[in-house]
Structure formats: C-alpha cells, structure tokens
Amino acid sequence: MPYTPDFARLLTPGARFEDETAVHLIEAHPAGEVVLPTGRLVGCDPLVCPESDPYTVSVAPGRYPARAWVSSVRRDGVETDRRVAALEVVVRDEPVSRWEMAVVDGQDVAELGPDDFFGYGVDAGTGTLADRDALAVVEDWDEDRIEEVFLAEDGHAASGPVPGLVDVVVDEVTGANVLTVWSGWGDGCYGTWVGRGADDRVARFVTDFMVVPAEG
Numbered sequence: 001m002p003y004t005p006d007f008a009r010l011l012t013p014g015a016r017f018e019d020e021t022a023v024h025l026i027e028a029h030p031a032g033e034v035v036l037p038t039g040r041l042v043g044c045d046p047l048v049c050p051e052s053d054p055y056t057v058s059v060a061p062g063r064y065p066a067r068a069w070v071s072s073v074r075r076d077g078v079e080t081d082r083r084v085a086a087l088e089v090v091v092r093d094e095p096v097s098r099w100e101m102a103v104v105d106g107q108d109v110a111e112l113g114p115d116d117f118f119g120y121g122v123d124a125g126t127g128t129l130a131d132r133d134a135l136a137v138v139e140d141w142d143e144d145r146i147e148e149v150f151l152a153e154d155g156h157a158a159s160g161p162v163p164g165l166v167d168v169v170v171d172e173v174t175g176a177n178v179l180t181v182w183s184g185w186g187d188g189c190y191g192t193w194v195g196r197g198a199d200d201r202v203a204r205f206v207t208d209f210m211v212v213p214a215e216g
Contacts, residue, residue: 001114001115002101002109002112002113002114002115002116003115003116003117003191004099004193004214005086005193005206005212005214006212006213006214007096007099007193007195007206009026009212010086010206010208011028011069011086011206013026013028014026015212019213022073022074022075022080022081023074024072024211024212026069026071026085026212027069027070027071027072027161028068028070029068029069029070029162030065030067030068031067031162031167031179031181032065032066032165032167032177032179033064033065033066033177034063034066034089034129034130034131034179035062035063035134035174035175035176035177036059036061036062036064036131037131037174037176038058038131038133039058039059039061040054040055040133041054041057041059041089041129041130041131041205042054042055042128042131042132042135043055043102043120043127043128043129044128044130045121045122045124045128045183046126046128046130046135046150046178046180047124047126047150048121048122049120049123050135050138050139051135051139053105055102055103055192055194055205056104056105057102057194057202059091063175064090064091065093066088066090066179067087067088067089067090068084068086068087068088068162068165068181069084069086069087070082070083070084070085070161070162070163071083071212082161082163083184083185083209083211084127084163084164084181084183084184084209084211085184085209085211085212086206086211087127087129087181087206087207087209088204088205089205091202091203091204091205092197092201092202092203092204094198094203095198095203096196096197096203096204097196097200098195098196099193099194099195099196100194100196101117101191101192101193101194102118102191102192102193102194102205103118104118117191118191119189119190119191119192120190120191121187121188122186122187122188122189123187124187125164125186125187126164126180126181126182127181127183127190127207127209128179129179129205130178133171133174133176134170134171134176134177134178137171137176138170149168150166162181163181163182164180164181165179165180166179166180167179167180168180184209184211185209185210185211190208191207191208192207193206193208
C-alpha cells in the first residue's frame with residue numbers, strides 16, 4: 001500500500017506521541033484564509049517552484065479557511081521546539097469518510113510501491129497550498145522580490161504559534177494570496193491528501209510535513 005499519514009493523530013488537537021528524543025503534542029491553529037480565484041489548488045515550495053502544476057482535484061472558486069497543525073516538541077516537560085506537522089485547507093467543515101492522495105496530471109497512484117507517495121520538493125523550508133493563478137504572479141517575481149515579500153517577516157513568523165506563517169496577497173483584484181508555513185523539519189518531499197465527506201464531495205486538502213510518523 002502507498003504511504004498514508006496517521007490522520008487520527010496528525011489532525012487531532014491534543015494528540016500525543018513520543019519519538020527517540022522528545023514528546024510531541026499536536027495543536028490546531030487558524031492560519032487565515034486561502035483565496036482561490038480558479039479553485040485549482042497547488043502544493044509547492046513557492047520560493048523555489050511557483051510554476052508547479054495544480055492537483056487534478058479542484059474546488060469551486062472562493063475563500064477557504066486554512067489551519068496549521070503544529071507539533072509542540074517537549075523535552076523534560078518543557079517546550080524546546082515547534083514544527084508545522086500539516087497544512088490544511090478546509091473546503092467543507094465536516095468529517096472525512098475517506099482520504100485519497102492528491103496528484104497532478106501524469107501521476108498514477110497505482111504505480112506506487114509500498115510506502116511510496118507523490119509529493120512536492122521543498123528546497124527553501126517553506127510550503128503552501130495556493131491557487132494556480134496566485135502562483136503564476138509569483139513566477140514573474142525575481143529572487144530579490146521573493147525574499148523581500150516572503151522572508152522579510154521571518155523573525156516575526158518564527159515567534160508566532162505557527163512557525164513561518166506568512167500571508168501575502170499577490171493579486172489585489174481577485175484577492176488571491178500565497179500563505180506559507182515552514183515545512184516540518186525543513187527541506188524534503190511532502191505529499192498532499194484529499195479528504196472526502198460521506199457524500200464523496202471534497203472536504204479538505206492536507207499536506208503532511210512528515211513530523212508525525214504514520215505508525216506508533
């Protein structure tokens with residue numbers, strides 16, 4: 001079976017688990033809204049690959065709440081670190097009946113081996129779920145502007161409850177924005193999953209930043 005996150009722990013406030021060095025306590029934090037003028041959602045590192053393709057599953061254009069699932073890393077009962085375990089876009093605030101891997105054109109889940117998954121590469125320690133049109137704006141920015149817009153708030157973003165949270169409106173006409181968080185432990189490859197409700201309609205998108213292990 002391809003890799004599937006442990007959603008019961010990843011998306012449960014107060015969930016607790018231990019690894020070799022620390023205890024992790026999962027927190028849920030509002031992270032603003034994601035504005036989707038087209039409903040074509042993209043998961044990517046926008047500082048490096050804003051040209052990434054959208055997922056094949058789209059939603060109605062609109063404004064959708066974002067939620068960050070944060071691991072409070074504790075040693076000897078004291079918080080020593082905070083890491084974003086997942087970034088979620090809530091399309092419909094209802095229970096999820098089943099999860100499916102989000103893919104882009106040309107990806108076939110049936111071709112994956114055991115514990116494999118499709119994901120996007122991160123080289124700047126940052127991840128987003130944003131509209132294809134919003135990222136098309138960022139594609140035209142040079143490196144200096146990207147750093148000025150997304151990295152200028154690094155100090156403030158590091159001190160908040162959601163590590164690296166930056167929300168930038170890139171199109172004043174549509175309100176399209178690019179909302180970023182720090183990606184788990186940093187650079188890597190991270191997959192996104194689509195949660196569907198009992199009626200099989202899309203309820204949410206969740207990017208797993210590989211902080212919470214799939215098995216206890």
